[in-house]
Amino acid sequence: MKSNHIFYDFERSRGRIDEILEAKDTSYEEVEKIPSRDKLTFNNGFYVTKTSALFIDIRGSTKMASDYTRPTLAKIYRSYISECVAVINGNTSCAEVNIHGDCVWGVFDAQYKSQIDGVFSTAAELSSVIDTLNCKYKKKGIKSISVGIGMDFGRVLMIKTGYDGSGLNDVVWMGEVVNDARKICAHGNRTLYDKEIMVASDFYSNLKDENKSLLTWNQTRSCYHGNVVNTAMDNWLKQNGCK
Numbered sequence: 400m401k402s403n404h405i406f407y408d409f410e411r412s413r414g415r416i417d418e419i420l421e422a423k424d425t426s427y428e429e430v431e432k433i434p435s436r437d438k439l440t441f442n443n444g445f446y447v448t449k450t451s452a453l454f455i456d457i458r459g460s461t462k463m464a465s466d467y468t469r470p471t472l473a474k475i476y477r478s479y480i481s482e483c484v485a486v487i488n489g490n491t492s493c494a495e496v497n498i499h500g501d502c503v504w505g506v507f508d509a510q511y512k513s514q515i516d517g518v519f520s521t522a523a524e525l526s527s528v529i530d531t532l533n534c535k536y537k538k539k540g541i542k543s544i545s546v547g548i549g550m551d552f553g554r555v556l557m558i559k560t561g562y563d564g565s566g567l568n569d570v571v572w573m574g575e576v577v578n579d580a581r582k583i584c585a586h587g588n589r590t591l592y593d594k595e596i597m598v599a600s601d602f603y604s605n606l607k608d609e610n611k612s613l614l615t616w617n618q619t620r621s622c623y624h625g626n627v628v629n630t631a632m633d634n635w636l637k638q639n640g641c642k
């Protein structure tokens with residue numbers, strides 16, 4: 400949110416706090432499908448019961464700052480973020496795409512198992528996009544990047560936050576689905592024993608058998624994991640000498 404420098408009014412601040420804290424609990428409606436942003440106010444919220452969250456972030460990103468010049472670093476991040484956003488946004492069940500540093504993540508409608516399998520397919524596309532980026536990076540003398548990808552399924556709280564009357568606001572997603580997907584994402588490719596894609600148990604249980612067979616149980620992380628790619632994209636990489 401870009402600042403608009405509205406002068407802080409302590410008296411109005413106290414009133415805003417009271418209005419938020421005194422909002423009725425019944426203003427937080429339980430729904431299965433992610434509603435439009437337009438239905439959110441500063442006094443309501445939605446408990447969405449059937450959602451999926453997917454996170455992807457780079458391993459060892461802190462060290463990258465010392466490995467490259469600033470223009471090269473900018474090119475790496477721009478190419479990585481642009482393609483991750485494009486893949487996640489391309490899933491028709493995706494409701495929101497967010498960027499936090501080198502972490503890109505999405506929230507998806509997941510009323511049907513086919514939608515959960517679709518999120519899993521998005522993860523496979525992301526894995527192949529990283530392979531494509533690394534192929535391009537190699538030609539420019541840039542080291543390969545490694546990522547973790549995490550997914551979970553369940554319930555999330557959707558609220559509008561910011562400063563009422565200022566034009567500064569955003570949608571915030573809260574709950575175990577988001578927290579757990581972020582947490583297991585951080586384990587992807589963390590050690591030699593951790594594979595790239597990490598899948599929480601609730602997400603795994605809703606996958607079709609074909610997709611389940613691509614994953615194994617990771618005892619240390621208490622989730623399922625695997626290295627899964629998009630077949631068509633992977634074939635292109637092989638045909639063009641990238642693998």
